Structures are given as C-alpha cells and as structure tokens.
Amino acid sequence: xxxxxxxxxxxxxxxxxxxxxxxxxxxxxxxxxxxxxxxxxxxxxxxxxxxxxxxxxxxxxxxxxxxxxxxxxxxxxxxxxxxxxxxxxxxxxxxxxxxxxxxxxxxxxxxxxxxxxxxxxxxxxxxxxxxxxxxxxxxxxxxxxxxxxxxxxxxxxxxxxxxxxxxxxxxxxxxxxxxxxxxxxxxxxxxxxxxxxxxxxxxxxxxxxxxxxxxxxxxxxxxxxxxxxxxxxxxxxxxxxxxxxxxxxxxxxxxxxxxxxxxxxxxxxxxxxx
Amino acid sequence: xxxxxxxxxxxxxxxxxxxxxxxxxxxxxxxxxxxxxxxxxxxxxxxxxxxxxxxxxxxxxxxxxxxxxxxxxxxxxxxxxxxxxxxxxxxxxxxxxxxxxxxxxxxxxxxxxxxxxxxxxxxxxxxxxxxxxxxxxxxxxxxxxxxxxxxxxxxxxxxxxxxxxxxxxxxxxxxxxxxxxxxxxxxxxxxxxxxxxxxxxxxxxxxxxxxxxxxxxxxxxxxxxxxxxxxxxxxxxxxxxxxxxxxxxxxxxxxxxxxxxxxxxxxxxxxxxxxxxxxxxxxxxxxxxxxxxxxxxxxxxxxxxxxxxxxxxxxxxxxxxxxxxxxxxxxxxxxxxxxxxxxxxxxxxxxxxxxxxxxxxxxxxx
Numbered sequence: 330x331x332x333x334x335x336x337x338x339x340x341x342x343x344x345x346x347x348x349x350x351x352x353x354x355x356x357x358x359x360x361x362x363x364x365x366x367x368x369x370x371x372x373x374x375x376x377x378x379x380x381x382x383x384x385x386x387x388x389x390x391x392x393x394x395x396x397x398x399x400x401x402x403x404x405x406x407x408x409x410x411x412x413x414x415x416x417x418x419x420x421x422x423x424x425x426x427x428x429x430x431x432x433x434x435x436x437x438x439x440x441x442x443x444x445x446x447x448x449x450x451x452x453x454x455x456x457x458x459x460x461x462x463x464x465x466x467x468x469x470x471x472x473x474x475x476x477x478x479x480x481x482x483x484x485x486x487x488x489x490x491x492x493x494x495x496x497x498x499x500x501x502x503x504x505x506x507x508x509x510x511x512x513x514x515x516x517x518x519x520x521x522x523x524x525x526x527x528x529x530x531x532x533x534x535x536x537x538x539x540x541x542x543x544x545x546x547x548x549x550x551x552x553x554x555x556x557x558x559x560x561x562x563x564x565x566x567x568x569x570x571x572x573x574x575x576x577x578x579x580x581x582x583x584x585x586x587x588x589x590x591x592x593x594x595x596x597x598x599x600x601x602x603x
Numbered sequence: 604x605x606x607x608x609x610x611x612x613x614x615x616x617x618x619x620x621x622x623x624x625x626x627x628x629x630x631x632x633x634x635x636x637x638x639x640x641x642x643x644x645x646x647x648x649x650x651x652x653x654x655x656x657x658x659x660x661x662x663x664x665x666x667x668x669x670x671x672x673x674x675x676x677x678x679x680x681x682x683x684x685x686x687x688x689x690x691x692x693x694x695x696x697x698x699x700x701x702x703x704x705x706x707x708x709x710x711x712x713x714x715x716x717x718x719x720x721x722x723x724x725x726x727x728x729x730x731x732x733x734x735x736x737x738x739x740x741x742x743x744x745x746x747x748x749x750x751x752x753x754x755x756x757x758x759x760x761x762x763x764x765x766x767x768x769x770x771x772x773x774x775x776x777x778x779x780x781x782x783x784x785x786x787x788x789x790x791x792x793x794x795x796x797x798x799x800x801x802x803x804x805x806x807x808x809x810x811x812x813x814x815x816x817x818x819x820x821x822x823x824x825x826x827x828x829x830x831x832x833x834x835x836x837x838x839x840x841x842x843x844x845x846x847x848x849x850x851x852x853x854x855x856x857x858x859x860x861x862x863x864x865x866x867x868x869x870x871x872x873x874x875x876x877x878x879x880x881x882x883x884x885x886x887x888x889x890x891x892x893x894x895x896x897x898x899x900x901x902x903x904x905x906x907x908x909x910x911x912x913x914x915x916x917x918x919x920x921x922x923x924x925x926x927x928x929x930x931x932x933x934x935x936x937x938x939x940x941x942x943x944x945x946x947x948x949x950x951x952x953x954x955x956x957x958x959x960x961x962x963x964x965x966x967x968x969x
Contacts, residue, residue: 451722453687
C-alpha cells in the first residue's frame with residue numbers, strides 16, 4: 330500500500346470536483362441552509378421575540394428530555410433554556426445528514442464514473458494498486474461531506490453562541506458531546522456508508538444506477554446515524570464513546586470488505602467484471 | 604513474434620495455401636529476446652470467448668502490429684499484457700514477469716499505454732492530466748517531473764495547450780495528450796491501441812514517425828490497428844488475429860514469402876492464346892488466369908525481358924507486364940481467404956480507402 334499514490338488519486342478526484350461548479354454549488358447551498366439559515370432564523374426568533382406563550386410551551390416540552398439531558402440545559406429564562414436545547418439537541422442530526430448526503434453523492438459516481446468516462450482504462454493499466462485507488466476514492470468521497478460539516482459546524486457554533494450565548498451566561502457551544510459526535514461518532518458512520526456506496530459504484534453499470542441504488546442504501550443508514558447521534562447527545566458521554574467505538578469496528582470491517590469489490594476488470598467495465 | 608520458419612505453407616500460384624500453423628515461440632529455441640510472451644491464453648466474458656488459444660510473442664526493440672477486425676481480441680490482448688485482465692487459462696509473461704500476479708506493479712510501471720479512447724480527465728487541464736500520470740508512475744512532483752512533462756508535451760506539439768481544460772481539446776489534441784502521457788515515464792514497452800484513431804493524416808503521420816523514433820531509441824512498441832496502411836509502413840512484425848486467436852505471425856517479408864514463395868508477374872492481354880504461350884515459356888512454373896490478366900509464377904524476375912520479347916515475337920498483344928509485389932492488404936485477405944473467412948472484413952480498411960496513397964509492397968524476407 331503506497332499512501333502517496335492513494336493521496337494522488339484522492340487529490341485528483343477532489344480537483345475534478347472543485348472544477349465541477351454544478352456539483353459544489355448545491356453542496357454549499359445545502360450546508361448553508363441547514364447550518365446557517367434554518368438554525369439562525371429559529372434561534373434568533375426564539376431569543377428575540379420575548380416572553381410569549383409559544384416559547385413557554387416549547388420550554389415546558391423540554392421536560393420530556395431525559396434527566397441527563399435536562400441537567401445540561403443552561404439558562405434562567407424560557408427563551409434561554411429553549412434556545413439552548415434547540416441549539417444543542419435539535420440540530421444534532423443535521424450534522425450527520427449533511428455529510429452522509431454529500432459523500433454518498435460523490436462516492437456513488439466515483440468508480441462507475443471512471444468507467445463511464447473511459448478513464449478507468451488509464452487507472453487499470455497504471456501501477457496504482459486497486460487498494461490505493463479504493464482508498465483514494467474513499468478519501469475523495471469522504472472529504473467533501475466532512476469538510477462541509479466542519480465548516481458548517483464552525484459557522485453554526487458562531488451563530489449559536491452569538492444568539493443564545495447572551496441568554497445563558499456566555500459562549501457554550503460546542504459542548505463536550507458535540508465534540509465527541511463530530512470527531513468520534515460521525516466519521517465511522519460516514520465510512521460505513523461510503524464502504525457500501527463504493528462497493529455499489531464498483532458493480533453497477535452507470536452513474537444513474539449508482540445514484541439510485543446508493544440512495545436506497547444510505548437512507549436507512551442516515552436514519553440510524555440520525556437516531557444514534559441524537560442518543561449520543563441526549564445520553565451520557567460514555568454512551569457516545571461506546572457508540573462510536575462500535576461504529577468504528579463495523580466501519581473497519583466494512584471497509585476491508587469493500588476494498589475487495591474493486592478490481593481492474595471492474596475499472597475497465599468488461600462484462601464479467603461488472 | 605510467432606516465427607514463420609515454423610509455419611508450413613505450400614503456396615500455389617493461384618493462392619491455394621495449405622493452412623498455416625503458428626507455433627508458440629515459447630516452445631522454440633530462439634536467441635531473440637522477447638518482451639511479451641503469451642502462450643495458449645484464453646479469456647471469456649460471459650458467453651463470449653474474447654481470447655481463444657492466443658500465442659503471441661513480441662521481440663524487444665521492434666515494432667509489432669496486432670492486425671485484425673473489430674472483435675479479434677486485440678484490446679483484450681493488450682489488457683492481458685499489463686495485467687489489467689488475467690487469462691482464464693494459458694500464460695502471459697511480460698519482461699519475464701507475471702503481469703496479473705505479484706509482479707503486476709513492476710510490469711505496469713514499465714509499460715506505457717494509449718487505449719482506443721484517450722482515457723483523459725476532461726475537467727482537468729492537460730498539465731494536470733500529465734501530472735497525475737507522473738505521480739502514479741512514480742516520477743514525483745519536483746522540477747524533474749515538471750521538465751519531463753514539458754518534454755513529453757513538446758514531443759507531440761501540445762506544450763502550448765497544457766493550461767487548457769482537456770474537455771475543450773479537439774480529438775487530435777486529446778490523442779496527442781494521451782500519447783504524451785504514455786511516454787512520460789520513458790516506458791520499456793509501449794502499447795498503442797489504435798493510436799491514430801481520429802487524427803488527421805498529418806498528425807497520424809507524425810505519430811507514426813514518433814513510434815519509429817521510439818524503437819530506434821530501444822523501446823519496444825506493440826500497436827493494434829485495423830488500418831492496413833499504418834501497419835504496412837510501420838511494422839517490423841505482424842500478428843494477424845481473428846476471433847481471439849493468431850492466424851499468422853512474422854515479419855512482413857516472411858509472411859509474404861509464405862503465400863508467394865516465388866516471384867510473380869501479372870500480364871495483361873486480351874488474347875487468351877497469348878496466355879497459353881506464356882505458360883510454355885522458360886522459367887514460367889505456372890499461370891493462373893483472371894479475365895484479361897494472367898499471373899505467372901517465375902523462377903526469377905530476371906526473366907521478364909525475355910518474357911516480353913517472346914510474347915511480342917509470338918504476336919501476343921501485351922498491354923502490361925507488372926511484377927507483382929504483394930501488399931499487406933493482399934496478404935491480409937489471402938490469409939482470411941485461406942481460413943475460409945473472407946467475408947465479414949468490412950472493418951479492415953484497405954490502404955487506398957484511407958488517403959489515396961498507393962499500397963506499399965511488403966519487403967522481401969531476409
């Protein structure tokens with residue numbers, strides 16, 4: 330395994346993505362909507378509209394949260410407590426859905442795309458090992474989703490702290506559980522999803538088929554990731570650590586299986602190889 | 604290359620030839636150095652047998668041409684050579700290594716490939732395409748690699764277009780870029796699958812000249828084509844393939860001598876009696892007649908002046924006497940005819956159909 334060559338494959342794929350405005354523009358819009366626009370509007374509205382019944386009602390619903398979660402909520406006013414709870418708990422799944430959606434879209438096209446464009450022939454004849462190509466494709470699929478999330482997460486943190494922070498006694502976000510989720514829970518779920526999507530991309534005959542099928546595969550996984558990440562935030566830190574650990578084990582197993590799905594004959598797209 | 608001194612052929616002047624037998628060079632005692640040796644290889648794709656008992660050997664430092672119609676297995680053979688595909692049965696050895704096994708990396712590192720489609724990344728610039736290949740082929744990312752990229756691009760006259768996105772290149776420029784990419788790492792073996800496809804005649808000529816130059820520099824070239832003219836002017840050795848197997852292999856001269864072992868002359872005359880006289884003249888072994896043209900099998904072409912004199916003296920109205928020099932086209936169709944498959948050859952294009960240039964006679968066997 331030559332990591333330099335794997336990174337070369339990844340870098341070249343990313344460079345092509347960067348050249349594809351029709352790809353990254355929707356990605357930026359998606360991230361902006363879910364990390365900036367929607368939370369921004371919601372949190373500003375809650376913290377600025379003052380003491381009204383609606384806020385009081387929402388504040389009361391926080392009582393349904395687990396005791397562990399309720400203990401974390403800061404703030405003395407209904408606006409502050411509601412804003413805190415929404416910022417910390419409601420938008421957690423967004424941080425999972427965005428990278429999975431983006432990375433699935435990239436990953437689905439990555440291998441079958443080489444075949445469709447005929448560039449798979451170049452790779453098949455090159456000294457690059459299939460393992461190196463696979464890892465390169467994995468990195469190139471993973472990074473756009475993860476970077477979008479990291480950037481979106483940074484902007485989201487700023488919005489949350491600027492809007493809710495004054496109501497709860499200062500900047501508080503990201504909380505410890507969010508760090509665990511972003512750095513420990515999210516990556517293995519991304520890896521699991523991509524290992525399945527790349528396997529699919531190596532086998533199907535067209536990008537359109539890959540997109541369709543990867544949607545079917547990734548949707549249940551997104552729902553699992555959604556529920557698990559919410560649980561990680563609502564529960565104790567130990568749960569999140571365990572959850573992430575199990576996900577990493579599954580991810581490593583799934584990736585090691587996935588490497589085998591890529592062969593030179595599949596890069597060529599010859600009948601028996603696809 | 605399969606040697607024709609192991610090919611049995613009793614060529615008659617009317618073109619009836621005993622079926623040829625290509626003996627695998629791997630089973631021969633031969634001092635020549637072979638870069639590629641494929642022996643008795645098969646490869647199927649589902650129900651399709653793409654390669655069926657293929658025997659091919661490519662000699663070092665020579666230009667070898669795989670010639671055959673579409674579906675003959677030429678591209679699959681190239682894929683086997685780099686190890687991109689492995690044979691189902693039989694063996695493939697390249698530089699003495701197994702390309703589909705653990706040695707694959709070393710084999711591919713020493714090969715340069717131009718596939719039938721240029722296989723370029725349209726969204727990237729020409730420079731980035733070459734840079735990608737330079738890194739995969741272990742040239743690194745330093746000034747040395749940059750210089751090599753510029754040299755390769757200059758070799759094919761595209762150095763001024765390297766900053767442009769490849770998607771905007773013409774077909775010819777794409778082919779040139781693919782060729783530049785294939786020689787970037789100075790490969791020992793260059794595998795070219797229809798390298799002049801889509802090129803204008805001038806560019807195609809330049810590419811063929813470059814291929815000649817590469818072999819002068821010691822590199823080995825294996826080229827697939829269905830363009831007879833290309834193969835004729837270029838090939839040191841020819842492998843004629845059909846349905847995944849080798850029909851015939853050897854130097855052009857060797858192959859020609861198998862089918863036309865004695866010199867021939869074509870005599871054109873409206874007089875059938877004249878042809879009777881022709882058959883009786885000294886040095887004429889046999890005559891075959893096709894309309895107003897007779898093909899005479901001679902012991903030597905030095906007989907031609909005597910032949911003319913005798914025919915004229917006999918009152919035969921001779922319109923033309925032309926020594927027959929078989930072209931690759933003649934050879935190709937003779938082989939196909941010999942194998943009972945002279946139909947279905949629409950995708951093999953005779954030389955005249957390409958550029959109006961006359962077919963070149965095959966050189967005599969050494």
